[in-house]
Amino acid sequence: MLIDVDAEVMSNTRLSSDYNVVRLNAPDIAEAAQPGQFVMVKPQRGQDPLLRRPFSIFEILRGDGGRPVGVSLLNKRVGSGTSLLYSADAGDRIGCLGPLGRPFEPVDPPQMAWMVAGGVGLAPFATLAEALAHRRTPMTLFYGARSGAELYYVDFFQDLGARLVLATEDGSTGYRGRVTGPLETALADPALARGALTIYACGPTPMMEVVARIGAQASRPVYVSLEPAMGCGMGGCYSCVVPVRRGAGTHFVRSCLEGPVFDASLVVWNGLKSVH
Amino acid sequence: MTDLSVRLGSLHLRNPIVAASGCFGYGVEYASAVDLSSLGGVAVKGLFLAEREGHPPPRIVETPAGMLNAIGLQGIGVHRFVGEKLPELRRLGATVVVNICGSTLDEYCEVARVLSDAEGVAAIELNISCPNIKAGGIQFGCSLTGTYDVVSAVRKVTRLPLIPKLTPNVTDVASFARASEEAGADAISLVNTFLAMAIDVETRRPKLSNVLGGLSGPAIRPIAIRMVWECHQAVKLPIIGMGGIATAEDVLEFLIAGASAVQVGTMNFVDPFIWTKLLDGLESYMRRHKIARVADLVGTMVVPGREHAWTES
Numbered sequence: 001m002l003i004d005v006d007a008e009v010m011s012n013t014r015l016s017s018d019y020n021v022v023r024l025n026a027p028d029i030a031e032a033a034q035p036g037q038f039v040m041v042k043p044q045r046g047q048d049p050l051l052r053r054p055f056s057i058f059e060i061l062r063g064d065g066g067r068p069v070g071v072s073l074l075n076k077r078v079g080s081g082t083s084l085l086y087s088a089d090a091g092d093r094i095g096c097l098g099p100l101g102r103p104f105e106p107v108d109p110p111q112m113a114w115m116v117a118g119g120v121g122l123a124p125f126a127t128l129a130e131a132l133a134h135r136r137t138p139m140t141l142f143y144g145a146r147s148g149a150e151l152y153y154v155d156f157f158q159d160l161g162a163r164l165v166l167a168t169e170d171g172s173t174g175y176r177g178r179v180t181g182p183l184e185t186a187l188a189d190p191a192l193a194r195g196a197l198t199i200y201a202c203g204p205t206p207m208m209e210v211v212a213r214i215g216a217q218a219s220r221p222v223y224v225s226l227e228p229a230m231g232c233g234m235g236g237c238y239s240c241v242v243p244v245r246r247g248a249g250t251h252f253v254r255s256c257l258e259g260p261v262f263d264a265s266l267v268v269w270n271g272l273k274s275v276h
Numbered sequence: 277m278t279d280l281s282v283r284l285g286s287l288h289l290r291n292p293i294v295a296a297s298g299c300f301g302y303g304v305e306y307a308s309a310v311d312l313s314s315l316g317g318v319a320v321k322g323l324f325l326a327e328r329e330g331h332p333p334p335r336i337v338e339t340p341a342g343m344l345n346a347i348g349l350q351g352i353g354v355h356r357f358v359g360e361k362l363p364e365l366r367r368l369g370a371t372v373v374v375n376i377c378g379s380t381l382d383e384y385c386e387v388a389r390v391l392s393d394a395e396g397v398a399a400i401e402l403n404i405s406c407p408n409i410k411a412g413g414i415q416f417g418c419s420l421t422g423t424y425d426v427v428s429a430v431r432k433v434t435r436l437p438l439i440p441k442l443t444p445n446v447t448d449v450a451s452f453a454r455a456s457e458e459a460g461a462d463a464i465s466l467v468n469t470f471l472a473m474a475i476d477v478e479t480r481r482p483k484l485s486n487v488l489g490g491l492s493g494p495a496i497r498p499i500a501i502r503m504v505w506e507c508h509q510a511v512k513l514p515i516i517g518m519g520g521i522a523t524a525e526d527v528l529e530f531l532i533a534g535a536s537a538v539q540v541g542t543m544n545f546v547d548p549f550i551w552t553k554l555l556d557g558l559e560s561y562m563r564r565h566k567i568a569r570v571a572d573l574v575g576t577m578v579v580p581g582r583e584h585a586w587t588e589s
Contacts, residue, residue: 004309004547004549047493050342051545052546232545234309234545236299237336237345238330240333241330241333242333252333271332
């Protein structure tokens with residue numbers, strides 16, 4: 001079901017000089033959302049910037065008795081739209097269309113779920129972690145950022161029962177370097193990577209490509225949440241295409257309809273590089 | 277009682293607001309947002325004979341009050357369209373305008389033949405104006421003889437209403453309207469996008485993989501209005517106007533400039549629920565101005581200078 005609301009900003013928490021979490025009053029979208037789905041957001045009033053922006057639904061916000069009251073978005077200020085979202089105030093109205101896209105499929109125990117997040121790529125994992133916790137699926141979050149100060153919502157995932165493996169580029173928290181380092185180590189450790197496990201990844205495209213490669217080397221299924229530039233989110237414009245393997249060739253598919261979650265083994269990563 | 281229905285030659289539309297080709301997928305994608313039977317028509321994404329992959333990403337970039345696209349006419353080809361999409365569009369009650377493309381005259385004709393044999397096609401829009409493909413398309417649309425040749429060739433193979441979609445990337449768009457009229461078109465639609473580009477100054481790379489793209493959105497509307505007005509003065513053919521329509525006032529501007537119907541594209545990306553707002557706004561304007569039929573608005577621009585000739589001499 002497609003819902004379009006002029007959602008009131010309930011609150012906006014600025015986590016740093018460029019990260020924030022904006023909470024939107026959108027109960028119908030919250031009710032309908034599945035893990036890893038996205039919304040098309042319009043924080044502006046006029047025609048410049050013109051288009052909506054895709055955002056993963058971060059948290060499902062709940063009120064009395066666990067009733068869904070809204071969704072939050074984890075935002076990183078990079079361009080005009082994200083700057084507007086960063087500076088939004090409580091009471092502002094933000095157009096919100098969704099929920100859209102193919103969701104994550106949470107695995108059931110005894111299989112394990114390993115989530116790999118880089119930076120703002122943490123966003124789709126809050127809903128996935130809740131779904132996994134509901135199924136009592138053992139889960140680990142590998143989470144990387146530039147520094148320890150930019151590792152957000154660690155408690156949220158811990159409270160849901162996720163094991164945490166943190167990595168920072170400056171070494172201020174956890175492993176020093178990219179999050180794919182400890183992931184590769186863990187995949188090679190028979191004590192950790194025992195039994196069936198599925199990997200879910202979201203972050204910068206180069207990170208997801210590495211996760212896809214090392215997951216495939218370890219014969220583990222990998223699902224990635226891709227975020228190419230998107231015009232409409234509805235399948236109308238054909239701008240958000242991702243190259244995927246089809247037969248012997250490559251085929252462009254719309255990430256708004258066939259994604260944002262893809263089987264990483266089908267993604268033609270070389271064809272995605274031109275995006276960045 | 278307002279009558280929103282319009283007639284473009286033999287093509288009847290229940291209202292003048294049509295979803296623009298390239299901005300509405302194959303129509304079925306939007307069935308969750310809008311009752312397709314409530315639209316004047318649905319112009320589906322441009323179709324060649326065969327499937328096409330289109331350009332690699334990035335295919336889109338935002339610009340002030342507009343956007344550039346270089347999709348490269350990715351599409352499923354006319355046969356899959358007829359087999360997979362057309363039955364669904366018929367079931368949904370859509371008035372289907374099929375935008376067709378070709379690399380050669382023969383390809384245009386073959387696509388038109390396939391559609392003429394299919395059930396449920398209301399009209400053919402002839403894409404001779406896509407700025408994003410190498411062979412065909414705009415090569416026909418930027419040459420008067422090319423335009424005449426492709427329109428008259430397709431005219432010979434179909435009885436469906438034939439609507440060449442004109443490019444604005446010419447000096448005198450009215451002469452292309454005339455060539456279309458002489459070649460037997462039933463109507464014309466304009467404008468397709470304006471050839472444009474954008475550069476990332478940090479990397480000095482083009483922002484689109486194709487380097488060039490087509491500019492659409494509210495940024496182009498005043499130029500589109502001017503071109504519709506020029507064509508309205510040049511030909512008797514009904515005109516479907518488009519270019520950055522965002523509000524009912526914009527629809528009215530095109531009608532008054534001389535369009536009998538309009539298409540809405542880019543703003544559907546921003547608001548997939550735009551259609552009822554445009555139709556409601558149009559109806560309320562007609563009530564307010566006591567206009568019974570949409571057709572009574574077409575080409576009714578009043579130029580004060582021409583009523584009061586004393587400013588000349």
